[in-house]
Amino acid sequence: xxxxxxxxxxxxxxxxxxxxxxxxxxxxxxxxxxxxxxxxxxxxxxxxxxxxxxxxxxxxxxxxxxxxxxxxxxxxxxxxxxxxxxxxxxxxxxxxxxxxxxxxxxxxxxxxxxxxxxxxxxxxxxxxxxxxxxxxxxxxxxx
Numbered sequence: 255x256x257x258x259x260x261x262x263x264x265x266x267x268x269x270x271x272x273x274x275x276x277x278x279x280x281x282x283x284x285x286x287x288x289x290x291x292x293x294x295x296x297x298x299x300x301x302x303x304x305x306x307x308x309x310x311x312x313x314x315x316x317x318x319x320x321x322x323x324x325x326x327x328x329x330x331x332x333x334x335x336x337x338x339x340x341x342x343x344x345x346x347x348x349x350x351x352x353x354x355x356x357x358x359x360x361x362x363x364x365x366x367x368x369x370x371x372x373x374x375x376x377x378x379x380x381x382x383x384x385x386x387x388x389x390x391x392x393x394x395x396x397x
Contacts, residue, residue, distance in 0.1 A: 274355060278348050280317025285344035286329050287315040293333055303332035 269277070290300045297315065301308040306325070314321040321329075323337075330337040 269352070269355075271355070274352065276317075276320070277352065278345065279320040281344040281348040282321055282326070282341065283315040283317040285340050285347070286321070286326070289333055289335060289340060289343075290329075295333060300329060300332055304328040 287297070290297065295303075297311060298308050301311040304311065304325070305328070311325075311329075313319040314325055326337050326340065329335075330340055
């Protein structure tokens with residue numbers, strides 16, 4: 255993966271998960287603020303609709319404090335918006351600026367290994383060749 259530089263000059267491959275999370279909090283707050291502006295809702299009005307203090311909302315919108323999911327939900331409902339859509343737009347912008355994390359893991363569905371397969375490689379080889387102890391288990395017996 256090529257080294258990318260984030261908006262604040264941090265090298266993506268050197269950013270810790272914590273630092274990326276803190277940076278994303280700023281994007282999330284900015285997205286909520288931008289969505290409110292696009293709907294003609296002021297921060298004062300949004301805070302009143304949410305039932306929280308304007309200065310507290312300001313801290314979330316500026317990213318100086320991470321926005322709890324409950325606050326995101328309140329803001330989304332106050333704007334008539336889906337919280338998932340807000341998070342997705344913020345994350346899409348974040349990834350555009352910072353890139354994907356260097357150590358993104360791929361999660362695969364787990365299946366129990368059959369008798370005879372002692373490693374994942376043996377399991378995969380047996381499954382791919384459709385013979386051995388997995389052939390009957392998978393229902394793919396070749397003559």
